[in-house]
Amino acid sequence: MRFFEDIAVGQRRELGSFTFTAELIKKFAAQFDPQRFHLDEEEGRKSLFGGLAASGWHIGSVCMKLLVADGQRQAREAAARGEQVAVWGPSPGFRELRWIRPVLAGDTISFASEIEQLRSSSSRPEWGILHARNTGTNQRGEVAFSFLATAFVPRRGNTP
Amino acid sequence: MRFFEDIAVGQRRELGSFTFTAELIKKFAAQFDPQRFHLDEEEGRKSLFGGLAASGWHIGSVCMKLLVADGQRQAREAAARGEQVAVWGPSPGFRELRWIRPVLAGDTISFASEIEQLRSSSSRPEWGILHARNTGTNQRGEVAFSFLATAFVPRRGNTP
Numbered sequence: 578m579r580f581f582e583d584i585a586v587g588q589r590r591e592l593g594s595f596t597f598t599a600e601l602i603k604k605f606a607a608q609f610d611p612q613r614f615h616l617d618e619e620e621g622r623k624s625l626f627g628g629l630a631a632s633g634w635h636i637g638s639v640c641m642k643l644l645v646a647d648g649q650r651q652a653r654e655a656a657a658r659g660e661q662v663a664v665w666g667p668s669p670g671f672r673e674l675r676w677i678r679p680v681l682a683g684d685t686i687s688f689a690s691e692i693e694q695l696r697s698s699s700s701r702p703e704w705g706i707l708h709a710r711n712t713g714t715n716q717r718g719e720v721a722f723s724f725l726a727t728a729f730v731p732r733r734g735n736t737p
Numbered sequence: 738m739r740f741f742e743d744i745a746v747g748q749r750r751e752l753g754s755f756t757f758t759a760e761l762i763k764k765f766a767a768q769f770d771p772q773r774f775h776l777d778e779e780e781g782r783k784s785l786f787g788g789l790a791a792s793g794w795h796i797g798s799v800c801m802k803l804l805v806a807d808g809q810r811q812a813r814e815a816a817a818r819g820e821q822v823a824v825w826g827p828s829p830g831f832r833e834l835r836w837i838r839p840v841l842a843g844d845t846i847s848f849a850s851e852i853e854q855l856r857s858s859s860s861r862p863e864w865g866i867l868h869a870r871n872t873g874t875n876q877r878g879e880v881a882f883s884f885l886a887t888a889f890v891p892r893r894g895n896t897p
Binding site: 608611614624625626630632633634637639641642646668669670672674675676 | 771784786790792799805827831833834835837839
């Protein structure tokens with residue numbers, strides 16, 4: 578993970594891709610979102626989605642998985658270069674989550690994260706606040722999923 | 738599920754409670770959010786969370802599970818009364834998701850949904866648009882989780 582000073586607006590990271598198979602869609606839905614169009618192909622086809630569709634929370638959870646893996650990759654690379662690794666604070670939440678297009682069985686979604694805004698924390702001068710637009714784009718190049726995440730990122734000067 | 742005409746601002750539904758055990762927290766985290774404070778008690782204690790903490794996406798997914806169960810319960814009750822059951826549209830997304838307090842192993846979160854705003858859809862007159870504040874409150878009465886969901890709800894008059 579990087580320090581606040583090393584991050585600039587517009588920086589974009591490709592997080593990797595994930596194929597939402599029918600099996601994975603149904604497995605997540607059975608646990609957390611058992612609506613008929615997430616559980617059964619025929620019900621999906623009859624719905625506004627037009628096919629077996631992934632739960633929106635499944636899409637968000639997969640994006641989180643890839644965000645974490647990317648952060649861990651960055652931390653390993655920084656450590657390998659002998660650099661200090663920043664430890665980010667917990668996220669207070671996010672804004673504007675949008676399920677723009679259905680994610681249907683077989684769709685491959687490529688996730689990316691782009692820095693949209695950086696600002697100082699008035700209450701905690703040792704932290705900066707970052708807003709990143711995280712997106713998921715399908716195999717046809719259509720953005721299917723988007724949210725604006727907030728994170729507290731430590732400043733380099735204030736680390737012990 | 739209810740029709741748009743049957744819903745009023747301020748209506749609140751208790752969705753039920755869920756206890757986030759250490760086992761369930763780790764299981765979700767291993768699949769979708771493998772950060773150290775979601776996977777290991779000792780790492781959780783050393784973190785800002787102060788204990789093994791549930792992934793925010795886990796909390797959201799459990800809230801979804803209880804929202805779906807509540808919707809299915811309402812639909813069964815309406816059907817048992819011989820009433821027509823409304824079929825809601827897919828959610829386009831939500832706003833202002835907030836992880837306000839950590840959810841630690843053993844915490845029991847009670848979820849609720851309250852109607853905050855109702856409006857007509859200008860582009861689709863057969864649908865109304867609903868904004869509901871969904872919250873999760875811990876066993877000490879502290880709100881730990883909140884988001885403002887959007888849903889398309891059919892109007893009674895326009896159903897075939």
